[in-house]
Amino acid sequence: MSKNSNDASEQQTRNRRSKRFWKLTGVFILIAGLFVLLIPTWDSIAVESLRCEVVSASPNTNSGGSRGSASSAGVLVETSNCGTISVSNGVSFENQQEIASSFEVGKDYEFDIGWFSRVVMKDLRNGIPAARDYRLVR
Incomplete structure (x- = not known):
């Protein structure tokens, strides 16, 4: 028992x-x-402006990676001192070429980048920070 x-x-x-x-x-x-x-919320916290010199800009399509997932338009901006930065706010498939060609090579731009993109994405493999806004520095 x-x-x-x-x-x-x-x-x-x-x-x-x-x-x-x-x-x-x-x-x-x-x-x-x-x-x-909460990633979008974290990317709106502690936004900082980074001053970066543009080397090139090209249209880019962001995809969810699986069949049937949505794609979104964007622009990849290569910089000499900040690495690659993704710009997607205000970019559509119709205007992405125009926005990419509006970047002036050799000029400095300020990119507003949130906490998640600046801190977390830089440590991820192939992580590209996303700019919330950008402007040419005159």
Whole structure:
């Protein structure tokens, strides 16, 4: 009879561990999902202006990466001192070539970049910060 009670006790312990594991996994997934949903908000916090010299600018299409996902128009701006910066606010497929050609090579521009793009994206592999706004420095 003690063997049966030991087996039952071990089963209860395994069940408790399994429930705890799935609860923690669920909490982790919830936190990760919340993190992703709040990215636009975090990119509007602590916006700083970076002064960068433009080397080139070209139209770019951003894609979700999976079949059937939405694509959005943008412009990739290569700079000599700030790396690559993505501009997508106000860019459409109709005007992206015009916006890309409006950047003057060799000129300094100020790019307004939020906290997420400036701090988190620079540490991600192939992460390109997104400018909220830009202007030519005269």
